[in-house]
Amino acid sequence: MGSCTAPNRPAVSPRRVALLALSSLLTACSTGADGTPPPPDAARVNAGSPLAAATPIVAVFEGEVERVLPAGGYTYLEIEGDAGARWVAVMGPGLPAGSRARVDAYAIQHDFHSRRLDRDFAELVFGTVVSSPREPSPPVTTRPST
Numbered sequence: 349m350g351s352c353t354a355p356n357r358p359a360v361s362p363r364r365v366a367l368l369a370l371s372s373l374l375t376a377c378s379t380g381a382d383g384t385p386p387p388p389d390a391a392r393v394n395a396g397s398p399l400a401a402a403t404p405i406v407a408v409f410e411g412e413v414e415r416v417l418p419a420g421g422y423t424y425l426e427i428e429g430d431a432g433a434r435w436v437a438v439m440g441p442g443l444p445a446g447s448r449a450r451v452d453a454y455a456i457q458h459d460f461h462s463r464r465l466d467r468d469f470a471e472l473v474f475g476t477v478v479s480s481p482r483e484p485s486p487p488v489t490t491r492p493s494t
Contacts (some may be wrong), residue, residue, distance in 0.1 A: 402455035402474055409434070411479050413447045419464040425477065427451060436473045443477055450480040 383445055411429025423442035426435055430480040441443050443449050453475035 359444045399455055399457075399474060401460075402457040405453055405456050405473075406449065407453040407473075408452070409473075410448065413443050413445050413449050416442060416445050417465060417467075419462060422464075424462070424465065424469075424472075425449070425484045427477075432469065434473055435469050436475055436477065438475065438477050443479060449477045452476045452478075 362371040370383065401489070409429050409431065411425075411434070413425050414428050415426040417424040417426075418441070421439060422442065423435050423436050424435055426433055430489045432449075436453070451473065455474040457472050458470065460469045461467070462469065466485050
């Protein structure tokens, strides 16, 4: 039986998967009720999308998940890192409190109001999170067998 992986095929990063999912979501949300595309002058991001007023960024940071606030399809995570506490919105369940997280941020919005939570955030980062080890892993070295 063969392997499930394709040789010479690069791995897809979680960030790329998230951006493709976001692009698909925004495209789906921008079609009419009958599935027709929006007129050419329509905004690129659906006005109802939380990303409509966000500024695109590329940033990576790590920290510990302090609080978790589920809100429908999104989860808001308060992550304490070297630069202090930051709120991050992710699609899906996110990580549990107490987890060490790496955040790949793709957008930021200031003075964000969550209708579902009825809460204001001075700054909200949109991104993806993955579990991160508490200590950096040592480099892997190989030794010739004797």
